[in-house]
Amino acid sequence: MPAAVRDSTISPPSGERRSDMEFDMTKPVPEVQPWSEKFWEGTKEGKLLIQVCKDCKSKIFYPRKYCPECWSGNLDWIEGSGRAKIYSFSTAYSMVEPKFMDELPYTIAYVDLEEGIRMMTRIVDCEPADIAIGMDVEVIFHERGGFYLPYFRPVRQ
Amino acid sequence: MSKGKIAIVGIGEVPTANMPTRTHWDIIYDTCMEAVKDAGLHKNDIEGVVSVSPQAQPKITAELSFGKLPEELGLKGCKDTVSCNAGGASTSNCLRMAEQWIHSGIAKAVLVQHVTVHSTIPLADQINFFAKAGVDLQWEYPYGTTYNIIMGLMANRFMHESGCTPEQMASVVTALRSWASRDPNSFFYKKDVPSVEKVLSSDLLNTPLHKRESNVLGDGGCAMVVVSAEDAQKMKRPAAYKLGDSVRYFSGTCVMRDFKKVEEGFRVTAREAMAQAGITKEDVSIWNCYLAYPLAHPLVAELLEVAPPGKAGQYFLEGRMSFGGDIPWSTIGDAPGRGHTGSGVSAAHYVETARQLMGKAGERQVKNCRYVYQNAGGGSGFNNIATIWGKEI
Numbered sequence: 001m002p003a004a005v006r007d008s009t010i011s012p013p014s015g016e017r018r019s020d021m022e023f024d025m026t027k028p029v030p031e032v033q034p035w036s037e038k039f040w041e042g043t044k045e046g047k048l049l050i051q052v053c054k055d056c057k058s059k060i061f062y063p064r065k066y067c068p069e070c071w072s073g074n075l076d077w078i079e080g081s082g083r084a085k086i087y088s089f090s091t092a093y094s095m096v097e098p099k100f101m102d103e104l105p106y107t108i109a110y111v112d113l114e115e116g117i118r119m120m121t122r123i124v125d126c127e128p129a130d131i132a133i134g135m136d137v138e139v140i141f142h143e144r145g146g147f148y149l150p151y152f153r154p155v156r157q
Numbered sequence: 158m159s160k161g162k163i164a165i166v167g168i169g170e171v172p173t174a175n176m177p178t179r180t181h182w183d184i185i186y187d188t189c190m191e192a193v194k195d196a197g198l199h200k201n202d203i204e205g206v207v208s209v210s211p212q213a214q215p216k217i218t219a220e221l222s223f224g225k226l227p228e229e230l231g232l233k234g235c236k237d238t239v240s241c242n243a244g245g246a247s248t249s250n251c252l253r254m255a256e257q258w259i260h261s262g263i264a265k266a267v268l269v270q271h272v273t274v275h276s277t278i279p280l281a282d283q284i285n286f287f288a289k290a291g292v293d294l295q296w297e298y299p300y301g302t303t304y305n306i307i308m309g310l311m312a313n314r315f316m317h318e319s320g321c322t323p324e325q326m327a328s329v330v331t332a333l334r335s336w337a338s339r340d341p342n343s344f345f346y347k348k349d350v351p352s353v354e355k356v357l358s359s360d361l362l363n364t365p366l367h368k369r370e371s372n373v374l375g376d377g378g379c380a381m382v383v384v385s386a387e388d389a390q391k392m393k394r395p396a397a398y399k400l401g402d403s404v405r406y407f408s409g410t411c412v413m414r415d416f417k418k419v420e421e422g423f424r425v426t427a428r429e430a431m432a433q434a435g436i437t438k439e440d441v442s443i444w445n446c447y448l449a450y451p452l453a454h455p456l457v458a459e460l461l462e463v464a465p466p467g468k469a470g471q472y473f474l475e476g477r478m479s480f481g482g483d484i485p486w487s488t489i490g491d492a493p494g495r496g497h498t499g500s501g502v503s504a505a506h507y508v509e510t511a512r513q514l515m516g517k518a519g520e521r522q523v524k525n526c527r528y529v530y531q532n533a534g535g536g537s538g539f540n541n542i543a544t545i546w547g548k549e550i
Binding site: 022088097100103108109118122147 | 293295300313314360361364410411413
């Protein structure tokens with residue numbers, strides 16, 4: 001598997017060391033491409049949009065300029081249900097990018113949407129110990145820097 | 158690639174250690190000169206130089222890609238030089254470039270090298286580089302993911318499906334460090350091998366990854382001299398012959414990674430490389446697996462059919478992959494034992510493969526070492542390249 005990694009020698013600095021270094025602590029927002037603008041506009045309206053190919057009917061994630069299946073530019077969007085199941089997750093307790101230190105602990109997950117695509121997201125509104133693979137979750141939107149990131153929370157029974 | 162076209166006939170290496178006083182060029186001189194001498198060649202016999210591109214070190218990367226190495230070492234016979242960056246798969250591709258040069262007639266002897274000095278990179282620059290390396294800036298990074306978390310996602314799913322326990326996962330560190338503690342070039346040479354309990358009692362970084370299941374960055378470097386298999390035979394020196402290879406691409410973005418496709422990719426590349434080499438898995442003397450994180454090792458041990466499904470964790474816990482066990486596995490300790498030298502970990506793995514086949518591995522020498530499985534993976538795992546190396550054609 002993989003190559004370059006985060007590791008203990010480059011763990012986020014202590015408070016003292018951080019003051020010695022100039023970190024840009026601005027939380028990152030998505031680096032949007034022209035063809036993914038619609039996705040992020042949708043999240044502002046509380047919609048989880050999924051790109052689809054009108055020619056081969058593929059559901060596309062992440063959004064592309066052309067369909068990755070048939071190279072058609074005849075693309076459109078549908079609104080997803082916002083419901084998903086957790087495929088895997090990992091709860092972070094330390095050694096994250098300094099920009100996110102104030103949010104620890106937090107849980108990153110892969111979730112499988114009902115529409116058949118997989119996203120990376122955060123699981124919120126529950127204790128990390130209660131999160132499990134296969135759990136049913138639903139989308140909510142979290143604002144950051146003018147963007148509305150799709151997060152997921154357990155489906156309320 | 159067909160069987161037995163090239164061979165590694167010389168190796169050079171410096172110990173992995175954080176030594177800020179040891180510059181990039183200091184390491185390059187020592188490793189390259191050692192490799193050329195080990196091959197029994199003169200410096201002017203080297204007709205091509207291929208460098209593994211260092212990660213997060215723009216100055217040395219630029220110097221190498223702008224052709225300074227042959228000039229610095231006075232390689233008067235050098236006809237061309239190039240750098241290659243495919244992340245952790247760079248070394249495999251450097252060897253392919255050497256192979257192409259040798260068989261197209263450009264060069265009879267090619268020097269392949271890697272150098273890394275992490276310790277002089279300002280901490281903020283390190284954090285900024287590695288925070289984004291291999292992480293998609295639109296679909297992953299904004300959520301606060303990291304390389305460690307991506308590994309945690311994979312490991313949690315594997316544990317869910319296989320039933321592998323935290324104790325079994327932690328025992329991989331023990332296994333890898335048991336080899337590293339006997340390797341003079343490893344970061345943890347002569348250091349205590351942590352017990353399973355010690356691994357599990359270290360800080361939890363992100364589930365299920367503990368601090369001792371992560372990696373420590375290190376400085377290091379190594380070099381190899383490659384010639385045609387025919388010339389290697391004529392040189393009558395210990396050599397490692399490339400007998401087969403196979404590769405599959407998976408995906409560049411972690412969230413797009415189809416785990417089943419990855420699993421099948423590991424299986425099929427191993428089968429294809431072994432078929433090309435004319436061997437079976439029973440013939441493999443060492444499984445030299447470069448996976449960077451210990452948590453990936455049980456999964457791959459099962460994919461390579463070294464362990465039956467659901468049993469790899471138990472194999473590691475029983476010490477079967479440890480020094481002295483019956484399944485020699487990652488005999489430099491992979492990145493957790495060697496110290497993480499970026500793409501240099503894969504270069505070090507290849508040097509170890511050659512060293513074992515040459516019979517120069519000292520205390521770690523695997524008896525009757527005849528065939529070695531060696532893999533490399535690029536970036537955050539976009540592909541897997543499997544190669545088979547042998548003591549003879």
